[in-house]
Amino acid sequence: MPAPFFPTTRFTAATAPGGLPLLGHALALLRRPHDFVAGLPAHGDLVRLRLGPLHAYVVCHPELVRRLLTEDRVFDKGGPLLDKAREVFGNGLATCPAADHRRQRRLLQPAFHRDRLPGYAAGMADEIAGTTAPWRDGDLIDVPATMHRLTTAVTARCLFAAHERAGKLPVHASMDAVTRGVGRRVLLPLPGADRLPTPGNRRFRRARRDLREITRRLVADHRATGTDRHDLLSVLLAATDEDGRGLSAAEIHEQVVTFLLAGTEATAATLSWAWTLLAANPAVRERLHAELDTVLDGRPARHEDLPALPLTARIVSETLRLYPPPWILSRTATADTELGGHHLPAGATLLVSPYLLHRRADLFPRPDRFDPDRWLTTASPAPGTYTPFGLGARRCIGDAFGTTEAVLAIATIAARWTITPTPGRPVRPARSASLAPRPFTATLTRRAR
Numbered sequence: 001m002p003a004p005f006f007p008t009t010r011f012t013a014a015t016a017p018g019g020l021p022l023l024g025h026a027l028a029l030l031r032r033p034h035d036f037v038a039g040l041p042a043h044g045d046l047v048r049l050r051l052g053p054l055h056a057y058v059v060c061h062p063e064l065v066r067r068l069l070t071e072d073r074v075f076d077k078g079g080p081l082l083d084k085a086r087e088v089f090g091n092g093l094a095t096c097p098a099a100d101h102r103r104q105r106r107l108l109q110p111a112f113h114r115d116r117l118p119g120y121a122a123g124m125a126d127e128i129a130g131t132t133a134p135w136r137d138g139d140l141i142d143v144p145a146t147m148h149r150l151t152t153a154v155t156a157r158c159l160f161a162a163h164e165r166a167g168k169l170p171v172h173a174s175m176d177a178v179t180r181g182v183g184r185r186v187l188l189p190l191p192g193a194d195r196l197p198t199p200g201n202r203r204f205r206r207a208r209r210d211l212r213e214i215t216r217r218l219v220a221d222h223r224a225t226g227t228d229r230h231d232l233l234s235v236l237l238a239a240t241d242e243d244g245r246g247l248s249a250a251e252i253h254e255q256v257v258t259f260l261l262a263g264t265e266a267t268a269a270t271l272s273w274a275w276t277l278l279a280a281n282p283a284v285r286e287r288l289h290a291e292l293d294t295v296l297d298g299r300p301a302r303h304e305d306l307p308a309l310p311l312t313a314r315i316v317s318e319t320l321r322l323y324p325p326p327w328i329l330s331r332t333a334t335a336d337t338e339l340g341g342h343h344l345p346a347g348a349t350l351l352v353s354p355y356l357l358h359r360r361a362d363l364f365p366r367p368d369r370f371d372p373d374r375w376l377t378t379a380s381p382a383p384g385t386y387t388p389f390g391l392g393a394r395r396c397i398g399d400a401f402g403t404t405e406a407v408l409a410i411a412t413i414a415a416r417w418t419i420t421p422t423p424g425r426p427v428r429p430a431r432s433a434s435l436a437p438r439p440f441t442a443t444l445t446r447r448a449r
């Protein structure tokens with residue numbers, strides 16, 4: 001384990017002020033979630049919240065964040081958000097407990113080996129070209145929906161070799177209904193409310209059914225061709241346990257749905273935010289255009305271009321600092337334990353917010369400013385400081401995949417198009433477990449070089 005970077009041995013703990021009778025801090029968290037959470041370090045390194053009958057501790061200090069995320073057997077995946085997410089993703093890689101995690105991660109890791117990236121990048125380039133092919137000068141697009149369709153097509157193609165059919169599968173609509181459904185279910189105050197025949201619940205259940213059908217078709221297609229394409233689905237279908245048994249249909253389904261969601265949501269949100277940040281910072285955009293004109297000269301970006309696109313890469317890092325899509329991560333203490341010298345009972349819910357850490361002025365000077373060049377001068381941030389991909393054993397398995405996809409998409413699209421959000425309608429974050437923008441439109445302008 002790396003030595004603690006922060007020499008502090010004393011960490012402060014407090015209860016967040018402003019809790020209401022019965023509701024506690026739930027209302028503040030619902031009304032202005034991001035500002036509320038970003039303000040918590042002012043009260044302590046470990047800040048207790050009351051959410052109705054539940055208590056949760058928000059870990060605000062990077063050293064405690066490092067400990068929490070790296071001690072994954074003491075602080076296991078858990079908490080109310082995770083429990084609801086398990087209704088959809090079951091025991092897939094992102095939601096399984098630590099006891100299952102090592103085995104699953106070892107099984108799936110080969111699909112994310114560094115050597116696989118150039119092949120994936122070729123698929124990404126094709127899907128980016130397919131997305132922009134119908135664009136015309138002056139078109140108005142719904143940016144988050146367009147980016148989401150792009151990242152869904154990339155995931156379906158690269159991880160499930162389903163590119164011929166990806167466009168025909170209702171993946172995009174189903175994932176959307178499921179993510180919204182999970183978010184709403186966490187916030188539903190009444191026990192059993194998620195079983196009522198409301199339109200939202202019906203949509204959620206239909207989407208879950210559709211996803212089962214999508215997995216069934218992907219697996220059936222894959223088995224019909226009988227070829228090992230070295231993608232994630234091939235790995236899943238070839239996997240066997242010590243007794244030579246393969247994964248059950250339910251286990252395969254849980255992993256497919258996990259990767260369809262994890263592989264698409266965060267990258268789509270990153271791309272959507274990047275377009276708003278570039279539009280609001282024309283000086284950075286001009287420098288980006290200069291980089292792209294020099295390196296690409298009008299052609300689409302390829303994997304081998306990545307080392308020559310350092311500003312594009314810094315734009316992605318800085319977008320992820322300002323808007324880390326999984327902006328709040330949750331864990332449960334598996335036994336009575338301590339963190340920063342403070343007792344935590346078994347079952348305690350702990351929350352880590354990359355958003356909170358990334359907006360701390362003591363860690364990132366002028367934190368609200370979009371400044372890709374801060375990544376030129378900053379030495380590697382201390383562990384627990386910059387955490388868009390998490391940390392430790394549960395760190396994102398698709399970090400290089402997602403970053404490559406984001407850099408290729410920004411480079412290829414910005415080389416030929418300027419995306420200008422419709423003026424007078426500020427882009428706001430959705431109130432959800434993922435820090436994604438609400439739907440917004442933008443005008444496409446073909447660049448004259």
Ligand code: HEM
Nearest residue numbers: 093094262263266267326329388389390394396397398402
């Ligand atoms: C910009 C893009 C992405 C961001 C910001 C991101 C962020 C994260 C974060 C913060 C975690 C850790 C969650 C936790 O500790 O509770 C995570 C886990 C995960 N991510 Fe990503 N992710 C991205 C792209 C992807 C892609 C492209 C894939 C798949 C192709 C993917 C698959 C996963 C999976 C399966 C996990 C669970 C890993 C485990 O528990 O072993 N992610 N991601």
